[in-house]
Structure formats: C-alpha cells, structure tokens
Amino acid sequence: MAAKGFVEISVEGCKGCGLCVHHCPVKCLSLKMDDTNSFGLHYAYLSNEETCIGCANCAVICPDAAITVYRQSKAV
C-alpha cells in the first residue's frame, strides 16, 4: 500500500538539529550519519518511506523551514 504521506527535506537548508526526528510520531525520519551537507551537518532524511502519515509535525517543528510535506489526496 502506498504511504499516506511523504516529505522532501532540503539537504542544504537542514541544520541537523534532530527536532523533526524527535517529534515524528512514527519515527520515519533519521539523521544521515554517514554523510553531511556543505556545512558539515548531518542532515535529516525520510528513512522509512512506507510509514510517513503526512502529519506535518516535522515541518511545523523544523526551525529552519527545511521540510515540505505531502499527504495522500482523499479518494473522491
């Protein structure tokens, strides 16, 4: 089944603070520990694409507005 939602995270806009990872209710975000952006920061990414529910909690808490959120359109 397709995931209810998905997010796009700006690699360069992310500061690796981890607040989105901490507040995601289904724990589908992680910090990329084996890579950094050009600022040397471990950026956040959608590590479990199947479970995102598109709740936007991550985007709301992200201080740097680095996250865009999409949710499955309601079936018409």
Next chain:
Amino acid sequence: MKDGYELVYKRPATLLDARMHYCPGCFHSTMHKIIMEVVEEMGIEEDTIGVSPVGCSVFAYNYMDIDFQQAAHGRACAVATGIKRSLPDKFVFTYQGDGDLAAIGTAETIHSCNRGENFTIFFINNAIYGMTGGQMAPTTLEGQKTSTSPYGRDIKNVGHPLRMAEMVSQLPGVAYCERLVLNTPANVRKAKKSIKKAFEIQKQGLGMTFLEVVSNCPSGWKCSPVESLDFVGEDMLKYYPLGVKKDVTANSN
C-alpha cells in the same frame, strides 16, 4: 509531485530564501518562521513593520520579507512607538530577547506597555544572553549555570528571575498578554493562533499586545537541541507558566 498527493506544508514565501544564522535547533528560527506564516496567511506583508533588537536576532530583517528597522540595545519599544504613532494603520511589532527587553530595555518595555502603545511585542525568553556568550540574564533560573554564574544563579546575590508576562499584564495599557512555548508541534501550532490574535487586537487599536515565548539556547545552555527541549519543558515552564495572562476581548466575543 507524486500523483495522488497534495501539498500540506511548505516554507512561507514571506520567509526569505536565506540561511538563518541561528544555531541548529534555536527557537529564534522557529519564531521567525511562524510570524512569517501568520503574516502570509493574513496577507499583511505590505503592511507589517518589524523592529529588531540587539542580540542573536539583530539580523531578523535579513530573513523576514517585510519592512524592518533595527534598534539600539533595549530601545525597540521606543522605536516601535515612533513608527506606530506615525503610521497607525501598519502592523508594528518588536522582536526582543530577554537581555534586550528585560535588562537594558526594561524602562522602554514597561513604559510603552503602560502607555498602551498599539504594537505587538514578541519577547523571546531563553534565560540567557545568547549572542554575547551565554551570560546570566534577569530571566536566568535559580541555580542555572551561565558563563557569569558558573556555580548557578544565586538569588540572594542577584535577585529572582523576572516574570515579564505577569508583570506587564498588570498594566492597564496592555490589552493582551500570553506566554507561549515552541517545544512541540502542537505548541507551535498554538503559538501561531496567538500571534494572529495579537495582530487582530492591534488592528482594533485596543492597546499593547505582549507575547512571551519560552525559548531555548542550545549553545548557551551547552546542550544539544533535543536536550534543550527537556530544560524548556521541565525547568523553564515550571517557573514560567504558560497561558493567557490578560485578554481584554475575553468577554466580548
């Protein structure tokens, strides 16, 4: 975008496409973002003027796509008084840290609240002087370690942390006063509603609107951004209780 999906959140257009200089996880960024979301949602980007302080948020004008003036340390309320009185139809706000608003700028703050000036104060209380290297502020908690209170704040020596929201709510010139926090998605969403309410009361010309934000400073507190959530949620909120301290519109709607 993928087929069958719709956009539910994107960065507000009123927040300039610039990298904010704040440390990772700093709520200054969060507050900038949600003020700009409210300005965008209300469609008032051409009618809003901010006044930035001295402190970490001195460069707020580099991020918010509205008109701005930067004030000398502590004097944002005096500058905003002049702007609002000469341009009464504009939405005017100050954006000030606790060192700026509650130490060097205490007089300007109290007197502009007492005069009932019609602007909004966003007071970012992170219990420390972030910009200058983590010195003790009037709002530093009892026992809290800072670079100038290395053994923890001693209230016998330097007095008690100032509860600004409770203080200014006593002044007749204040129309709306609330303390907010940005530590969870639910609280950020709630804070946006309060910002909108403050702007609406400002539009009605009812007096000063004062929003204190219990904020963080991972760098000054010497902890990670996620750890700062615990200090905010447990220590800060115990001494700085959330809630509406005053609302002159409470019985009228």
